[in-house]
Amino acid sequence: MARLHLLALIAAGLPSALTLPSNIPVKIAVEGNQKRQYTTPEDRAQAVVDTFKLSWEGYYKYAFPNDELKPVTNGFSNSSLTDVRNKWGASAVDALSTALVMGEKEIVNQIISYIPSIDFSQTSTSVSLFETTIRYLGAMISGYDFLKGPLASLADNKADVDALLTQSINLANNLSYAFDTASGVPWNNLIFSNRSNDGSDNGLATVGTLILEWVRLADLSGNSTYATLVEKAESYLLNPSPASSEPFPGLLGMNISPLTGEFQDAVGGWIGGADSYYEYLIKMYIYDPSRYATYRDAWITAAESTIQYLTSHPTSRPDLTFVAAFDGTTLRLRSQHLACFDGGNFILAGQTLGAQQYTAYGLALVDGCHETYARTATRIGPEQFRWDPSSVPDNQTSFYNASGFYITDPSYSLRPEVMESYYYAYRATSDTKYRDWAWEAFVAVNATTRVGSGYSSIKDVNVVGGGGFTDFQESFWFAEVLKYSYLIQTGEDEEWQVGGGGRDGWVFNTEAHPVKVFGGSEKRGIV
Numbered sequence: 301m302a303r304l305h306l307l308a309l310i311a312a313g314l315p316s317a318l319t320l321p322s323n324i325p326v327k328i329a330v331e332g333n334q335k336r337q338y339t340t341p342e343d344r345a346q347a348v349v350d351t352f353k354l355s356w357e358g359y360y361k362y363a364f365p366n367d368e369l370k371p372v373t374n375g376f377s378n379s380s381l382t383d384v385r386n387k388w389g390a391s392a393v394d395a396l397s398t399a400l401v402m403g404e405k406e407i408v409n410q411i412i413s414y415i416p417s418i419d420f421s422q423t424s425t426s427v428s429l430f431e432t433t434i435r436y437l438g439a440m441i442s443g444y445d446f447l448k449g450p451l452a453s454l455a456d457n458k459a460d461v462d463a464l465l466t467q468s469i470n471l472a473n474n475l476s477y478a479f480d481t482a483s484g485v486p487w488n489n490l491i492f493s494n495r496s497n498d499g500s501d502n503g504l505a506t507v508g509t510l511i512l513e514w515v516r517l518a519d520l521s522g523n524s525t526y527a528t529l530v531e532k533a534e535s536y537l538l539n540p541s542p543a544s545s546e547p548f549p550g551l552l553g554m555n556i557s558p559l560t561g562e563f564q565d566a567v568g569g570w571i572g573g574a575d576s577y578y579e580y581l582i583k584m585y586i587y588d589p590s591r592y593a594t595y596r597d598a599w600i601t602a603a604e605s606t607i608q609y610l611t612s613h614p615t616s617r618p619d620l621t622f623v624a625a626f627d628g629t630t631l632r633l634r635s636q637h638l639a640c641f642d643g644g645n646f647i648l649a650g651q652t653l654g655a656q657q658y659t660a661y662g663l664a665l666v667d668g669c670h671e672t673y674a675r676t677a678t679r680i681g682p683e684q685f686r687w688d689p690s691s692v693p694d695n696q697t698s699f700y701n702a703s704g705f706y707i708t709d710p711s712y713s714l715r716p717e718v719m720e721s722y723y724y725a726y727r728a729t730s731d732t733k734y735r736d737w738a739w740e741a742f743v744a745v746n747a748t749t750r751v752g753s754g755y756s757s758i759k760d761v762n763v764v765g766g767g768g769f770t771d772f773q774e775s776f777w778f779a780e781v782l783k784y785s786y787l788i789q790t791g792e793d794e795e796w797q798v799g800g801g802g803r804d805g806w807v808f809n810t811e812a813h814p815v816k817v818f819g820g821s822e823k824r825g826i827v
């Protein structure tokens with residue numbers, strides 16, 4: 301299927317480092333016909349569902365209840381120290397909310413009948429407070445919101461639904477000693493066996509991406525301590541110290557000491573390590589505008605600084621808009637696949653606040669990230685890229701001239717952020733261009749990462765075929781890539797879809813688990 305992209309590259313007349321196999325013309329007709337089968341959103345949505353089921357079956361057969369499938373060797377990731385998903389079945393739990401929105405009843409019940417058996421007090425690996433919160437806690441409270449609400453009919457056993465909340469409480473209670481620090485800023489890397497931690501500083505994203513899940517849990521359980529803990533931690537981000545850690549208003553450094561609550565640097569951007577702090581500021585306002593108006597204000601301050609100070613147009617492609625990273629007030633002309641959620645987040649804020657300038661800026665960022673996909677040999681975007689004209693590698697000068705960026709890490713690990721931003725762009729504009737972009741990205745990812753019993757991360761997006769497999773299927777493939785690929789093509793009126801204006805009824809956590817916004821009938825305040 302990789303040749304399909306060669307065809308597209310040829311059609312677009314794009315310059316590329318790749319050499320073309322001589323048998324191309326023979327294949328074009330056949331694969332061109334295959335591609336034409338998926339012209340309606342319904343057909344495309346069904347293709348995404350088929351992919352979800354194939355990935356699930358591979359995982360369920362060869363890896364469940366371990367964390368991830370190794371699709372090339374039909375193995376599973378093990379409990380080595382680098383594997384920090386804790387052997388609690390990360391892929392199974394992360395797949396739940398996607399199985400729910402797809403209405404895949406059998407898979408839903410395979411997952412929710414497993415969750416009560418997880419022992420969240422036991423693990424031989426270190427536990428990341430952040431990763432555990434966004435994947436396991438986010439997935440379980442999302443599942444609970446769906447199965448107590450609009451998707452109740454998908455659960456075979458009501459006790460399994462109640463267990464989603466009980467296990468969320470169990471997990472949070474096992475994690476909560478992390479917040480027992482001098483400042484209230486938690487440790488991130490926990491060692492459960494002796495209730496210790498690795499002593500390292502925490503980060504902007506890892507501290508600032510707990511608030512939605514823990515506050516929702518407080519509201520669902522009636523135990524307000526969960527909210528108090530994360531609000532205290534977040535207070536150090538909303539009022540950062542020292543002043544030098546905020547080089548532009550609202551834009552912050554990355555490392556924070558749990559001992560003092562002080563920032564340790566002024567390096568940042570909308571990049572990995574910082575990213576979802578900004579993302580959750582506006583999402584908390586959507587979750588509950590009465591409690592989190594100051595979070596909205598912090599988002600606006602950061603967004604205004606981003607537009608004013610970080611907006612960057614590559615010298616070779618001034619038509620493109622990227623957001624630069626920074627070290628103090630010095631800009632670094634670099635970005636990442638991870639950062640490509642930024643377009644979607646600006647669009648979400650623009651729609652929520654009725655502020656067209658944020659939507660327009662977000663759409664420009666979506667265009668830039670689309671270019672990182674459209675220009676590579678696989679039509680998948682790279683993990684890291686730059687546009688600093690003074691350091692273009694010799695063998696990428698023509699690529700940079702044409703594309704407006706050059707590649708500094710060519711891998712792709714089944715990440716969702718570009719698809720995520722297409723989703724928000726489509727929901728805000730109803731412009732089918734974004735549906736088509738999402739479908740093209742899905743076809744490209746399917747063509748290059750499909751292997752063995754599932755899908756694998758690849759080594760080089762700018763080599764036809766992907767340059768080799770790492771033999772690893774990330775859990776967020778289920779949670780995010782396949783959910784956004786599906787939701788953009790289908791179910792326009794479902795209540796969990798993000799809307800075109802006003803306050804949404806659901807808000808997606810950073811792992812794409814939809815959480816019901818605060819409605820006032822929850823148990824908040826009753827402890």
Ligand SMILES: *[C@@H]1O[C@H](CO)[C@@H](O)[C@H](O)[C@H]1NC(C)=O
Binds near residue numbers: 378379380
């Ligand atoms: C666990 O995974 C690591 C990294 O992939 C590998 O080096 C090690 O051999 C594996 N151990 C077992 C027991 O499979």
Ligand SMILES: *[C@@H]1O[C@H](CO)[C@@H](O)[C@H](O)[C@H]1NC(C)=O
Binds near residue numbers: 419420421467469474
């Ligand atoms: C940790 O979770 C397990 C179940 O997953 C539960 O039995 C245990 O009580 C929890 N620990 C705490 C401190 O709540």
Ligand SMILES: *[C@@H]1O[C@H](CO)[C@@H](O)[C@H](O)[C@H]1NC(C)=O
Binds near residue numbers: 472525
């Ligand atoms: C509320 O949550 C905190 C933090 O995990 C826990 O220590 C406390 O026991 C919980 N309170 C109740 C009443 O369960």
Ligand SMILES: *[C@@H]1O[C@H](CO)[C@@H](O)[C@H](O)[C@H]1NC(C)=O
Binds near residue numbers: 494
């Ligand atoms: C806790 O256990 C870890 C891993 O076994 C060890 O490295 C660490 O020193 C222990 N910490 C304490 C405070 O006992």
Ligand SMILES: *[C@@H]1O[C@H](CO)[C@@H](O)[C@H](O)[C@H]1NC(C)=O
Binds near residue numbers: 695762
């Ligand atoms: C460019 O050169 C670097 C360093 O020699 C090499 O690692 C990389 O694979 C080359 N890239 C291309 C597209 O040829």
Ligand SMILES: *[C@@H]1O[C@H](CO)[C@@H](O)[C@H](O)[C@H]1NC(C)=O
Binds near residue numbers: 697698701
């Ligand atoms: C890239 O563009 C610059 C400026 O237009 C030009 O001087 C240079 O020759 C071009 N390089 C390549 C490899 O196309």
Ligand SMILES: *[C@@H]1O[C@H](CO)[C@@H](O)[C@H](O)[C@H]1NC(C)=O
Binds near residue numbers: 334338347746750
């Ligand atoms: C996905 O990839 C498989 C295997 O290469 C192929 O058979 C299938 O047609 C592809 N699906 C789409 C929608 O491109």
